[in-house]
Amino acid sequence: MANQDTTKKKVISSLIWKFFERIGYQGVNFIVQIVLARLLLPEDYGIISLLIVFVNIANAMIQNGFNTALIQKKEVDEIDISSAFFVTLVLSIFLYVVLYLSAPAISDFYRMPKMIPVLRVLALLLPLGAVNSIQIAILSRNLQFYKLLISNMSAVICSGTSGIILAYMGAGVWALVVQQLFFNLISCIVLWFVVKWRPSLRFSIQSIKTLFSFGWKMLVSRLINLIYGDIYSLVIGRVFSANALGYYNRGKQFSYTIIMSIDGAIQSVMLPAYSREQENKKILKSMTRRSIVTSSYVVFPVMMGLGVVAGPLVSLLLTDKWLGCVPFLQINCFIYALYPIHSANLQVICAMGKSEVYLKLEVIKKILGVAIMICTLPFGIYWFTFGGVITGLLSTVINAFPNIEYLDYSIAEQWKDIFPSFILSIVMGAIVYPIQFLPINNLFILFIQIIVGVIIYVGASAVFRFECFYYLKNTILDMIRGKKKI
Numbered sequence: 001m002a003n004q005d006t007t008k009k010k011v012i013s014s015l016i017w018k019f020f021e022r023i024g025y026q027g028v029n030f031i032v033q034i035v036l037a038r039l040l041l042p043e044d045y046g047i048i049s050l051l052i053v054f055v056n057i058a059n060a061m062i063q064n065g066f067n068t069a070l071i072q073k074k075e076v077d078e079i080d081i082s083s084a085f086f087v088t089l090v091l092s093i094f095l096y097v098v099l100y101l102s103a104p105a106i107s108d109f110y111r112m113p114k115m116i117p118v119l120r121v122l123a124l125l126l127p128l129g130a131v132n133s134i135q136i137a138i139l140s141r142n143l144q145f146y147k148l149l150i151s152n153m154s155a156v157i158c159s160g161t162s163g164i165i166l167a168y169m170g171a172g173v174w175a176l177v178v179q180q181l182f183f184n185l186i187s188c189i190v191l192w193f194v195v196k197w198r199p200s201l202r203f204s205i206q207s208i209k210t211l212f213s214f215g216w217k218m219l220v221s222r223l224i225n226l227i228y229g230d231i232y233s234l235v236i237g238r239v240f241s242a243n244a245l246g247y248y249n250r251g252k253q254f255s256y257t258i259i260m261s262i263d264g265a266i267q268s269v270m271l272p273a274y275s276r277e278q279e280n281k282k283i284l285k286s287m288t289r290r291s292i293v294t295s296s297y298v299v300f301p302v303m304m305g306l307g308v309v310a311g312p313l314v315s316l317l318l319t320d321k322w323l324g325c326v327p328f329l330q331i332n333c334f335i336y337a338l339y340p341i342h343s344a345n346l347q348v349i350c351a352m353g354k355s356e357v358y359l360k361l362e363v364i365k366k367i368l369g370v371a372i373m374i375c376t377l378p379f380g381i382y383w384f385t386f387g388g389v390i391t392g393l394l395s396t397v398i399n400a401f402p403n404i405e406y407l408d409y410s411i412a413e414q415w416k417d418i419f420p421s422f423i424l425s426i427v428m429g430a431i432v433y434p435i436q437f438l439p440i441n442n443l444f445i446l447f448i449q450i451i452v453g454v455i456i457y458v459g460a461s462a463v464f465r466f467e468c469f470y471y472l473k474n475t476i477l478d479m480i481r482g483k484k485k486i
Helices: 002-039 042-063 066-072 078-110 115-122 125-141 145-168 173-194 205-240 242-276 281-308 310-318 320-337 339-351 355-379 381-400 402-406 411-437 442-463 467-485
Strands: none
Touching: 002 145, 002 173, 002 242, 002 310, 042 078, 042 115, 042 125, 042 173, 042 205, 042 242, 042 320, 066 078, 066 125, 078 115, 078 125, 078 205, 115 173, 125 145, 125 173, 145 173, 205 242, 205 355, 205 381, 242 281, 242 310, 242 320, 242 381, 281 310, 281 320, 281 339, 281 402, 281 411, 281 442, 281 467, 310 320, 310 442, 320 381, 339 355, 339 381, 339 402, 339 411, 355 381, 381 402, 381 411, 411 442, 442 467
8 A cells, every 4th residue: 555655646746747847848839839930931830840740750760669668668777778779879860861862752742842951951850869769768767757847948948049039030941940950959968967877888689679579569550640640741731732731730739739738748657657557457447547537627628728719819829820720720629639538548558568459459540540531531621630530539439449358447437437527628618619709809808718718617627526626636735735744
């Protein structure tokens, strides 16, 4: 019992630091992106959105195999870490050369000659990502998320400042390139000082085989997931226009920023936490249930609220030239609202070492998703994007299915757990939405909508005695009392 209490305290402490890191990073980055969006054109974002697809796919091959295996493995030693480091570094250099040589072909396909130098510079993210992936794996294993807070906050402030200065000077798309490179470079440098580990000249084929036996399935799963997600950008950029792609990605970024701050923080901590209890299914079920209920309780109203205030928010923050992104923002709010269910189920499957099941789930979902894409594309860009909502709903069932056996946690139980938060969020959204039609300026409309939404959601949670509301309230009060005692 004492061991469980210690684990719970460590997980909660790690969650706090991860929330600070995610909210701090995403908050500063959000402000930076607002300033950049005012200075740059949708076309600039369209170009970078196309190229980052290729860089992200290459980066996934570097970061999502051995990195995840190092976090999931019960015991690792110096040989494991150093071996993984050298393999990922060599792979990153090889992939950089591939992208460098492929730049002209990619540029010809999209009929944009200016892409060639941009891609060749942007691809320098790959070797930086190789170094970062090992450092982050070490910190994640040890639940030392406060060190990630230091590195990411330093990096986002410095890189954001450089990007804004260049955008103001008229650098266009290069402002976005430099911003991304500076972020990874500064993060690497800071982590070099805060992480005590240094690569040693030790290498083991056996270590690589052991890590690869788990990691390759996670890598393939991640690649499938990434390529599938980027198909939207590739198709929109090719079939429609760079402007349309700029609107799509700008709308997507609002909801993505929030989901990474909330659910992303929770699941980043839960993977190493699940892994520590991977042999105790009773505890795993309890942790998974708590993760789904808590993150859904927070994410549902935030996504619903963001969707209903989208128009006034975009007009106020990005100016009317970006109003074309509002429909995409609203559609992505529905898609990302389901993420707590996806991520909690997938993370516990990963933590139990069931990487082959994880891979099968990704293949099934992506085949389904591509079929929905093909069916919706002829109806235009909005139906094409809305297909992601249909895929997301079906994927909640697919992701939850293995845990009926592994955790005795049925799909019906999961939906029953999140249903109160889901219904209350819809009611809140229905009441808040009409406020935008008041004859006042956007700033006051947003202020009123947010205040009314919070009062309705929190007030109803207290009146109807939502278990999750009191759990969060008591957890926060316990933390405050604990700090006072110290």
